[in-house]
Amino acid sequence: xxxxxxxxxxxxxxxxxxxxxxxxxxxxxxxxxxxxxxxxxxxxxxxxxxxxxxxxxxxxxxxxxxxxxxxxxxxxxxxxxxxxxxxxxxxxxxxxxxxxxxxxxxxxxxxxxxxxxxxxxxxxxxxxxxxxxxxxxxxxxxxxxxxxxxxxxxxxxxxxxxxxxxxxxxxxxxxxxxxxxxxxxxxxxxxxxxxxxxxxxxxxxxxxxxxxxxxxxxxxxxxxxxxxxxxxxxxxxxxxxxxxxxxxxxxxxxxxxxxxxxxxxxxxxxxxxxxxxxxxxxxxxxxxxxxxxxxxxxxxxxxxxxxxxxxxxxxxxxxxxxxxxxxxxxxxxxxxxxxxxxxxxxxxxxxxxx
Amino acid sequence: xxxxxxxxxxxxxxxxxxxxxxxxxxxxxxxxxxxxxxxxxxxxxxxxxxxxxxxxxxxxxxxxxxxxxxxxxxxxxxxxxxxxxxxxxxxxxxxxxxxxxxxxxxxxxxxxxxxxxxxxxxxxxxxxxxxxxxxxxxxxxxxxxxxxxxxxxxxxxxxxxxxxxxxxxxxxxxxxxxxxxxxxxxxxxxxxxxxxxxxxxxxxxxxxxxxxxxxxxxxxxxxxxxxxxxxxxxxxxxxxxxxxxxxxxxxxxxxxxxxxxxxxxxxxxxxxxxxxxxxxxxxxxxxxxxxxxxxxxxxxxxxxxxxxxxxxxxxxxxxxxxxxxxxxxxxxxxxxxxxxxxxxxxxxxxxxxx
DNA sequence: CATTTTTTGATTTACGTACATCAAAAACTC
DNA sequence: GAGTTTTTGATGTACGTAAATCAAAAAATG
Numbered sequence: 206x207x208x209x210x211x212x213x214x215x216x217x218x219x220x221x222x223x224x225x226x227x228x229x230x231x232x233x234x235x236x237x238x239x240x241x242x243x244x245x246x247x248x249x250x251x252x253x254x255x256x257x258x259x260x261x262x263x264x265x266x267x268x269x270x271x272x273x274x275x276x277x278x279x280x281x282x283x284x285x286x287x288x289x290x291x292x293x294x295x296x297x298x299x300x301x302x303x304x305x306x307x308x309x310x311x312x313x314x315x316x317x318x319x320x321x322x323x324x325x326x327x328x329x330x331x332x333x334x335x336x337x338x339x340x341x342x343x344x345x346x347x348x349x350x351x352x353x354x355x356x357x358x359x360x361x362x363x364x365x366x367x368x369x370x371x372x373x374x375x376x377x378x379x380x381x382x383x384x385x386x387x388x389x390x391x392x393x394x395x396x397x398x399x400x401x402x403x404x405x406x407x408x409x410x411x412x413x414x415x416x417x418x419x420x421x422x423x424x425x426x427x428x429x430x431x432x433x434x435x436x437x438x439x440x441x442x443x444x445x446x447x448x449x450x451x452x453x454x455x456x457x458x459x460x461x462x463x464x465x466x467x468x469x470x471x472x473x474x475x476x477x478x479x480x481x482x483x484x485x486x487x488x489x490x491x492x493x494x495x496x497x498x499x500x501x502x503x504x505x506x507x508x509x510x511x512x513x514x515x516x517x518x519x520x521x522x523x524x525x526x527x528x529x530x531x532x533x534x535x536x537x538x539x540x541x542x543x544x545x546x547x548x549x550x551x552x553x554x555x556x557x558x559x
Numbered sequence: 560x561x562x563x564x565x566x567x568x569x570x571x572x573x574x575x576x577x578x579x580x581x582x583x584x585x586x587x588x589x590x591x592x593x594x595x596x597x598x599x600x601x602x603x604x605x606x607x608x609x610x611x612x613x614x615x616x617x618x619x620x621x622x623x624x625x626x627x628x629x630x631x632x633x634x635x636x637x638x639x640x641x642x643x644x645x646x647x648x649x650x651x652x653x654x655x656x657x658x659x660x661x662x663x664x665x666x667x668x669x670x671x672x673x674x675x676x677x678x679x680x681x682x683x684x685x686x687x688x689x690x691x692x693x694x695x696x697x698x699x700x701x702x703x704x705x706x707x708x709x710x711x712x713x714x715x716x717x718x719x720x721x722x723x724x725x726x727x728x729x730x731x732x733x734x735x736x737x738x739x740x741x742x743x744x745x746x747x748x749x750x751x752x753x754x755x756x757x758x759x760x761x762x763x764x765x766x767x768x769x770x771x772x773x774x775x776x777x778x779x780x781x782x783x784x785x786x787x788x789x790x791x792x793x794x795x796x797x798x799x800x801x802x803x804x805x806x807x808x809x810x811x812x813x814x815x816x817x818x819x820x821x822x823x824x825x826x827x828x829x830x831x832x833x834x835x836x837x838x839x840x841x842x843x844x845x846x847x848x849x850x851x852x853x854x855x856x857x858x859x860x861x862x863x864x865x866x867x868x869x870x871x872x873x874x875x876x877x878x879x880x881x882x883x884x885x886x887x888x889x890x891x892x893x894x895x896x897x898x899x900x901x902x903x904x905x906x907x908x909x910x911x912x913x
Numbered sequence: 914c915a916t917t918t919t920t921t922g923a924t925t926t927a928c929g930t931a932c933a934t935c936a937a938a939a940a941c942t943c
Numbered sequence: 944g945a946g947t948t949t950t951t952g953a954t955g956t957a958c959g960t961a962a963a964t965c966a967a968a969a970a971a972t973g
Contacts, residue, residue: 207649209929220952225931233950235940252650256610257929260958295561296606379896386854386894389743417896500740503897508884530862535899538892540740542733542771543857545889563959574922579961587920589970611959614928 208249216245228253255523259298267300268518269321270356270511271331273308277435277462278487279507280308280332283357286511299515309404311336318342321351328352328518330369333360335405352521354514357505358406367517367527371505371536377410379536380458380482381417383501385425387480393455394426396447400435400461410460410484425455433463440466448474456480468493486539494541504537562603570599582607609877613652621654622872623675624710624865625685627662631789631816632841633861634662634686637711640865653869663758665690672696675705682706682872684723687714689759706875708868711859712760721871721881725859725890731764733890734812734836735771737855739779741834747809748780750801754789754815764814764838779809787817794820802828810834822847840893848895858891 213224219242226234227242234242245251258264270287273280284303291301304321306313314331315338321329322345329346333339333355343363346353352366359368384395397414399407411430418425431447433440440463448454448470456479459467468489471481481499483490493499513532520527567578573596580588581596588596599605612618624641627634638657645655658675660667668685669692675683676699683700687693687709697717700707706720713722738749751768753761765784772781785801787794794817802808802824810833813821822843825835835853837844847853867886874881 207929211929222932222952222954223950226951229931231932235950238950254614254929257614257958258931260608260611260614260960261929261931263958375896379894382894382896387740387743389741389745391743413896506889512885531866533899535860535891536897537889538894538897540733540736540892542729542736542767543890543892545887561959565959575960576922576924576962577920580921583961585962589920592920608959611928612961614930615959615961617928 207254208251209254210251212249213242213245213251216249217241255525265295265298265300266327266519266522267302267324268328268330268515269302269304269317269324269326270514271304271306271314271317271321271329272356273332274305275308275435276437277308278465278489279357279462279485282485282487283332283507283511286507290511290515294515299519301515309334311339315339315342318346322346322349325349326351327522328354330354330356330514330518332356333358333363333365335360339363352518354517356510356514366521367532369510369513369517369532369534371534373406373409374413376484376503376536377413377415377460378417379413379503379538380410380460380484380501381414381421383538384414384456384458384480384482385418385421385423387500388423388425388455390423391455392423392425393453394428394451395456395458396428396431396444396451396454398431398433398440398444398457398459398461398463398467400463401432402430404461407461414458414460433461433466435462437463437465437469439463441469442466444470445473448477454479456482459483464493465489468498471498486544491544491547494539494544497541500540502539504539505534506537510534561608562605563608564605566603567596567599567605570603571595609879619649619652619654620681620873620876621656621678622682622684622869623656623658623671623678623680624868625658625660625668625671625675625683626710627686628659629662629789630791631662632819632843633711633816633839636839636841637686637861637865640861644865644869648869653873655869663688665693669693669696672700676700676703679703680705681876682708684708684710684868684872686710687712687717687719689714693717706872708871710864710868720875721886723864723867723871723886723888725888727760727763728767730838730857730890731767731769731814732771733767733892734764734814734838734855734857735768735775737892738768738810738812738834738836739772739775739777741854742777742779742809744777745809746777746779747807748782748805749810749812750782750785750798750805750808752785752787752794752798752811752813752815752817752821754817755786756784758815761815768812768814787815787820789816791817791819791823793817795823796820798824799827802831808833810836813837818847819843822852825852840898845898845901848893848898851895854894856893858893859888860891864888 210221210224214221219238223234223238224242227239272284287301287303294301304317306317311334314334319342329351340363343353343365347364355365355368357370359370402408415427418427431443433443444467464483482501483499484503486502486504490499490502494502517527517532564575564578568575573592577588577592578596581593626638641655641657648655658671660671665688668688673696683705694717697707697719701718709719709722711724713724756762769781772779785797787797798821818837836855837853838857840856840858844853844856848856871881871886
């Protein structure tokens with residue numbers, strides 16, 4: 206059975222009050238007494254019952270998610286997942302709130318981080334922006350003892366507790382390998398649709414893609430990057446023009462969030478049998494995958510990321526260990542055949558029970 | 560703030576003791592009083608604080624995992640995951656135990672299920688076997704109010720609470736689609752290595768595979784199934800013979816657990832540039848994927864499955880809802896480029912923090 | 914209406930921990 | 944050794960729920 210504070214008191218030959226003072230770093234304990242108590246804690250392998258402590262303290266963990274604004278379907282999906290998780294989070298003593306900031310706006314993000322620090326939240330999860338003011342704000346959060354998790358987009362040397370997202374270089378490389386394998390001996394160049402090359406994630410995906418394509422047996426031209434700013438209209442136009450101008454185009458890699466425009470252009474470009482690889486399962490890419498317009502979608506699971514962020518922030522707030530294997534976000538490859546059924550359909554494969 | 564039993568008592572105009580009787584279905588409450596209390600519960604949106612209740616009851620959830628014996632690497636990995644989860648499960652008031660039975664032995668499995676029922680465990684997770692005595696044992700568990708989860712291999716019409724695993728027909732279809740795409744125009748037949756066609760899962764994977772291959776533009780012969788009984792030596796022999804006899808072999812689909820023998824035969828068959836698709840990431844398939852002997856591995860995450868089983872059984876025991884999206888096990892496609900790093904290496908991609 | 918039975922309420926104890934209070938004991942200082 | 948300060952212990956209350964006990968109240972019965 207699990208040791209309790211009573212066992213520590215007995216083992217160390219002190220009172221409950223002294224045990225409490227040691228466990229909770231309260232003043233008024235001599236060093237020699239403290240040592241006795243700490244030895245007893247180790248001997249007994251005592252682990253605090255966090256649920257009991259939370260009950261005693263009526264504790265609630267306010268967590269804030271800071272996400273970019275805009276109509277990026279992946280980010281909107283991420284927001285939906287946070288809101289969905291927040292709907293019944295009080296049962297788990299967690300209070301989720303979502304704050305949005307203009308996409309790529311480092312100073313707005315830094316301001317929201319400071320605002321969250323001011324409110325003394327239990328943890329912060331944010332989609333990072335590569336800016337010095339964000340770096341400094343993360344530092345301040347950590348100094349205030351607030352756990353910080355970067356989500357989807359990391360920030361190196363920021364002191365954040367954990368990054369929850371995929372390795373973008375590996376993502377690009379995976380796209381390149383698949384593209385090469387799917388195209389096989391078929392000749393023709395490949396186009397790349399990005400949001401903006403100023404975004405580090407997009408740069409990394411391109412880097413990985415180029416590396417993998419260049420390792421393929423068949424040498425193949427990669428056209429200059431089309432920067433669609435993740436805007437559906439602009440992306441549509443760029444791809445439509447590319448389809449019109451490049452008669453022997455073999456494939457398209459969409460590494461950003463301009464997929465709505467891409468899918469529209471593909472649907473309009475009748476009879477072009479291209480190999481298309483995109484990122485993130487959204488309504489558009491799901492339909493395109495099922496309809497055969499897109500060959501593979503590389504995905505990171507927004508639901509898993511949100512749950513992971515909550516778990517990590519909770520664990521850090523409680524001073525508990527994080528299960529690394531559970532919190533590692535995998536880069537998923539979906540083709541038509543292994544695409545999970547639509548969210549909202551609750552049937553388990555082979556479902557025959559309650 | 561969350562309503563408590565005190566709020567219910569006040570709202571219904573009764574005492575705490577009466578609220579307790581209604582909440583816990585204890586005798587001694589008139590129908591009219593019960594209705595008042597139940598109305599108050601609904602009005603207030605009261606949800607039991609399970610952590611507080613567990614503390615009051617000193618509750619521990621004993622859960623049992625019944626797994627097949629043998630040197631099937633996936634099943635041994637599954638067992639490792641259960642044992643790893645069990646190492647610190649008492650903190651979460653869960654007590655995991657593992658019981659192994661001879662593989663495919665329905666009566667041994669039924670006996671262990673009944674033994675677990677006898678011990679009044681809080682939940683049972685088992686790799687199912689298609690046998691009437693197993694079906695009956697699951698029924699008995701459910702009648703005893705013990706939640707039951709089938710793991711990896713389902714059993715239709717068994718009344719189990721949940722299946723945790725992948726859709727094997729979709730798995731086979733995925734393998735077929737990938738094989739077809741990777742082979743492209745390249746001519747030559749494809750071999751299939753199975754454990755035993757008596758196993759329903761293996762039959763389903765083959766079914767899916769054949770369906771996908773027949774939908775490919777290039778018509779291709781599928782050789783008669785090689786049944787290696789998931790035995791490394793037999794599998795090695797069958798594949799080695801196949802390599803020797805079929806000079807124009809284009810690909811191999813390994814749908815069972817004979818991958819150790821397969822990889823050995825591939826490594827010995829120098830210069831054969833085959834497209835190979837296997838199931839489950841194990842030490843052998845990981846090395847083969849990284850070394851280029853295998854082109855893709857279709858995987859189900861054992862760690863996720865174990866955590867999911869625990870969560871589902873806990874939720875069922877508490878009468879709480881299961882988050883369908885979290886508990887859906889995805890069929891993962893791994894190529895060399897998106898293979899997660901080795902377990903035991905705890906680094907997060909882009910890791911720059913604590 | 915009297916008697917019996919059932920229901921209800923008040924209360925206590927328990928779980929493990931947090932936190933506060935104050936008197937008594939121990940340690941420290943001169 | 945006396946006076947002061949610090950440490951320690953005993954105790955109580957709190958969190959939300961479970962569960963038991965028994966007297967009082969309400970309901971049912973004849």
